[in-house]
């Protein structure tokens with residue numbers, strides 16, 4: 512089992528997108544715990560990729576192929592995470608903020624929330640303040656989840672919250688934020704309701720914020 516997880520991790524690091532499906536399916540057949548596969552193979556592979564990028568050992572194209580490989584693996588796992596829930600636990604809008612194209616973490620958060628019975632509306636990446644506000648007005652979610660992976664796009668989170676206030680709808684929706692450069696202190700500073708470190712925490716937070 513350990514060996515197989517290591518192999519999956521190396522496949523993502525090397526960006527062997529043609530091989531990932533076979534190995535993830537093999538792991539599922541062998542009954543590997545899905546959380547283990549997500550955390551100890553797929554996510555930890557992206558940590559290595561990020562480190563290598565930071566050290567200039569690899570560049571954007573390699574990072575992109577690894578991301579694509581990870582996404583392919585997640586797509587296979589996604590349906591298995593869904594609980595047999597018929598009634599929605601609450602509505603969540605998710606997006607990556609303007610200027611930011613990173614969506615793997617957000618997608619993982621969406622997947623875990625859906626798996627836990629929430630109704631998730633994913634606005635995608637590079638979401639402008641205006642588009643987020645319009646969707647909040649239209650769909651009236653219980654929770655708005657914002658993701659940012661770049662220090663340069665973190666201020667967009669504050670811009671969304673400022674606009675919710677300006678439009679007098681801040682009280683109608685709980686705001687949770689996340690992403691590698693974001694912190695609990697930052698959440699407090701910009702007036703968000705909560706900060707979540709990972710997808711599992713996002714689920715716990717959504718439950719807490721909604722009160723179920």
Ligand code: B12
Pocket residue numbers: 554557558559560561562564565571572574575578610611612613614615616617619620655656657658659660661662663687688689690691692706707708709710711712713
């Ligand atoms: C993959 C990747 C890319 C891919 C993205 C593909 C995609 N579809 O997402 C591509 C190649 C496109 C890319 C591009 C760039 N990237 Co990039 N990228 C990464 C990398 C390696 C991994 C990110 C990732 O997917 N991690 C795995 C996921 C699962 O983790 P996560 O996103 O953190 O999400 C988890 C938590 O944060 C949390 N979470 C996330 N969102 C939310 C939301 C809520 C509400 C909650 C509660 C929780 C939560 O839960 C998630 C699951 O556990 C990181 C390095 C790293 N280790 O973070 C660099 C990194 C983020 N990129 C970086 C940079 C610099 C760039 C570029 C500017 C490079 C360039 N010169 O062009 C561009 C920017 C493009 C843009 N405008 O967005 C830097 C950012 C530095 C900084 N401090 O700002 C990093 C840190 C790399 C580095 N070490 O230098 N990147």
